Amino acid sequence: MKKFVLTLVLLLGLGLSACKKEDDFGAKDIKVYTRDSASGTREAFFEILGAKAAAKDNSLLAPSMSEVTGNSDMIAKVKGDKYGIGYISLSSLDGSGLKGLKVGGVAPTKANVLNGTYAVKRNFNYMIRSEFATPAEEYLTKAFIAYMTSVEGLGTIATEGGIVNTDGAQSWNDVKAGLSEEIKTQLGKDNSAITLKLGGSTSVEKIATALGREFKAVAGNVNVVNNHTGSGDAYKRTQGKDKDSANALHIGFLSREVKASGDEPATAGTYGWLATDAIVVVVNEDNKLVSDVTLELLSKIFLKENNISKWKEVK
Secondary structure, three states: OOOHHHHHHHHHHHHHHHHHHHHHHHOOOOOOOEEEOHHHHHHHHHOOOHHHHHHHHHHEOOOEEEEEEOHHHHHHHHHOOOOOEEEEEHHOOOOEEEOOOOOOOEEEHHHHHHOOOOOOOOEEEEEEEEOOOOOHHHHHHHHHHHHHHOOHHHHHHHHOOOOOOOOOOOOHHHHOOOOOHHHHHHOOOOOOEEEEEEEOOOHHHHHHHHHHHHHHHHHOOOOOEEEOOHHHHHOOOOOOOOOOOOOOOOEEOOOOOOOOOOOOOOOOOEEEEEEEEEEEEEEOOOOOOOOHHHHHHHHHEEEOOOOOOOOOOOO
16 A cells, blocks of 8 residues: 555656646747748748738847748757747758647648648749850750659659659650750760859758759769759849859749749749748747647747747647
């Protein structure tokens, strides 16, 4: 009997200790992390929350807000802060060490994006130059875009986290056969002296880097380098004010839509869709208080208006 009572007391003590730890966590301030104002991920995220102006205006965000410079920085910050919350591309979730939250009871998965049940999603897009320094650079850039539509290219996009539909896709050999004679001739040359520069969205960096490695092998050993600094630089460095600078790109990627009729008056035919992606709200793996949120709750966490600042308020 004494052993039973002692065991019961110990179990109750452990239970009370666990409750106290949970209560202690709930009393802590929520630390909000957001991408910088050039980020396509940030723009898409706040548009989905119905707060488009917050994509560019930090004064509309929660008082505890801190900016990060990219997907990798977001992962590092939230991973190092057990009271933190942020958002990343679904393509970056695996291996991040972070806990991805359900939204409205729906898990952030490729299947749920494709079936339309996961609401926090956006498109990945690309943009190329409208003017090239040499015909060879133009031909190889256009061949790269064509490669992205092939079975091989789409497979790589999917492997690196992009969500695509391969129904009706052709092999690279079949895609290549339909290209212009100039492009096919260029692909058959030794292109090791030519460098294609890719950049833009950090959310697309893994996909673009993997595509570049593959394209080099089918395009005469052309060099492909990646310098991803945010979606805002996709237009600037291909067709905008930095198109002839040292940071100029041949292909820029965006993790949002192209604003062709607004701030990014890109030439028709120079941009298009790459893949679909989900934006995942992430917390530290030590956060046991939350696993499912609503868009309304996210608004209260990330925005100053009706802001909730303690984890115990997240219900």
